Amino acid sequence: MKLIVVWLMFALLAIGTMVSMDQLMGMTLHQSLHIVLNPFRVMETPELFILSLFIFLLLLDLLNVWMWKRKNKTS
Template sequence: MKNIGIAILMMGLLMGLSLGIDILLGFDITTALRKVFNPFLLMEVIELFIVVLFIFLLVIGSLLSFFQKRREQASKPQSEK
């Protein structure tokens, strides 16, 4: 879960930085937002598939690790906690 949070935080901060720089350069909000999301709009189908696959694997790996740790904690006897 930490991996997902860190990845989302980094993406948000970098997109915010890009948006802020574009606004300081004099672009309006809609143009700045369009420039932020432009790399995703120019991707071909296979590139989009790979990006979605990587995100899916990141989420699934984090969720499996979280549930495995939770299950291990639940299976421990009360005296060991």
């Protein structure tokens, strides 16, 4: 769980930094968010599949660790 929170905090910090830098250059919030999300829009189907697979494997690993800790805690 801590890993997910740390990952989300770093992601939000990076996105916030990109948006604030774009706004300092005079862009609107809509333009800045469009630039931040553009890499996901131009991905082709195999690239999206691989990204989804990596996210699924990360979540599967976290679930495995959580189940292992839960099993050892009750024993």
